[in-house]
Amino acid sequence: SAVISQKPSRDICQRGTSLTIQCQVDSQVTMMFWYRQQPGQSLTLIATANQGSEATYESGFVIDKFPISRPNLTFSTLTVSNMSPEDSSIYLCSVGTDGYTFGSGTRLTVV
Amino acid sequence: AQSVSQHNHHVILSEAASLELGCNYSYGGTVNLFWYVQYPGQHLQLLLKYFSGDPLVKGIKGFEAEFIKSKFSFNLRKPSVQWSDTAEYFCAVVPARSFQKLVFGTGTRLLVSP
Numbered sequence: 001s002a003v004i005s006q007k008p009s010r011d012i013c014q015r016g017t018s019l020t021i022q023c024q025v026d027s028q029v030t031m032m033f034w035y036r037q038q039p040g041q042s043l044t045l046i047a048t049a050n051q052g053s054e055a056t057y058e059s060g061f062v063i064d065k066f067p068i069s070r071p072n073l074t075f076s077t078l079t080v081s082n083m084s085p086e087d088s089s090i091y092l093c094s095v096g097t098d099g100y101t102f103g104s105g106t107r108l109t110v111v
Numbered sequence: 112a113q114s115v116s117q118h119n120h121h122v123i124l125s126e127a128a129s130l131e132l133g134c135n136y137s138y139g140g141t142v143n144l145f146w147y148v149q150y151p152g153q154h155l156q157l158l159l160k161y162f163s164g165d166p167l168v169k170g171i172k173g174f175e176a177e178f179i180k181s182k183f184s185f186n187l188r189k190p191s192v193q194w195s196d197t198a199e200y201f202c203a204v205v206p207a208r209s210f211q212k213l214v215f216g217t218g219t220r221l222l223v224s225p
Contacts, residue, residue: 030210042218043201043213044215045212092154092155096205096212100145102154102155104154105155
């Protein structure tokens with residue numbers, strides 16, 4: 001299975017600022033997924049990121065708030081923009097290879 | 112679109128008790144099924160997966176799950192739980208061979224008392 005390095009592992013941010021989360025995969029993958037896990041809840045898909053094309057966002061998520069980059073087949077970033085306390089969550093990236101590996105997550109707290 | 116239901120939101124067991132967590136999915140075609148575990152303060156880990164073949168799947172840490180196609184179910188079992196099994200458990204489904212997004216159930220929070 002692919003191995004994903006995700007960083008930062010956690011951060012505390014001021015409201016109104018932005019945070020960029022990075023995921024590096026040890027092999028080339030076509031699709032990468034970004035999920036959000038709000039406190040006490042299950043995982044919700046934010047968007048699917050394919051290399052060389054615009055990310056596809058799920059209902060309720062927009063590019064202005066969660067811009068995604070996918071410059072190559074092993075790397076992607078998710079930015080949480082203009083943050084508010086409601087954005088406090090764990091953000092995870094995932095790749096759709098055998099077993100759907102997940103990154104270790106970024107625990108974001110917005111104050 | 113596929114969906115997943117986990118009927119038990121909270122389960123409390125004593126050590127050595129047997130565990131069965133329910134998972135039912137809704138999808139008309141062939142699926143791949145997964146169970147993930149999230150220990151307190153830790154990230155998501157894959158417990159086991161079903162792609163095809165033997166419907167009884169064995170995973171890590173003594174867990175197993177049985178895929179019953181006629182019931183659209185993929186229940187997770189463990190014959191004897193330990194205090195260290197305290198965690199949240201998520202069932203997930205994806206159409207087979209599609210590499211589409213995983214759809215997760217709402218999760219079951221398991222507390223094992225020593």
